[in-house]
Amino acid sequence: MRCPSCGYAESKVVDSRPSEDGASIRRRRECLDCGRRFTTYERLGDNPLVIVKSDGSSEAYNREKLFRGVLIACAKRPISSEQIAILIDDIELELRNDMRSEIKSKDLGEMVLARLRKLDDVAYVRFASVYKDFQNIEEFATALEGLD
Ligand SMILES: [Zn+2]
Known part of the structure; x- marks a missing residue:
């Protein structure tokens, strides 16, 4: 920009x-040279976030996948899908504000945990115990389904 x-x-x-309209992010920016402030509108998805896993491989950030992971951790807990959406919005906003283009899976997991902790102890523990490393959402889903 x-x-x-x-x-x-x-x-x-x-x-x-x-x-x-929710389709883009409005940003106020300040020039690092002359200090002038200006506004940009950036479409969501313009700067895809990359998740770097602990084995060094990476994949594109997928909101649906993250949502599903949190949803499963919150199964049968008094947490609405709106609350989960807000939690994820908050994480996405923080990442955008930091202008991050990649994040370690572990760090993303920590961001979820920090927010879940305030919402619900059980969901927090479920997420922490099974999904420490954000490695494999399918494995996580299977493991959590087995908790019941
Ligand atoms: Zn300038």
């Missing part, structure tokens, strides 16, 4: 929020 005044390539994000 080049500064519209001086053309400098680097800016910092001073504010970030979803646009009214």
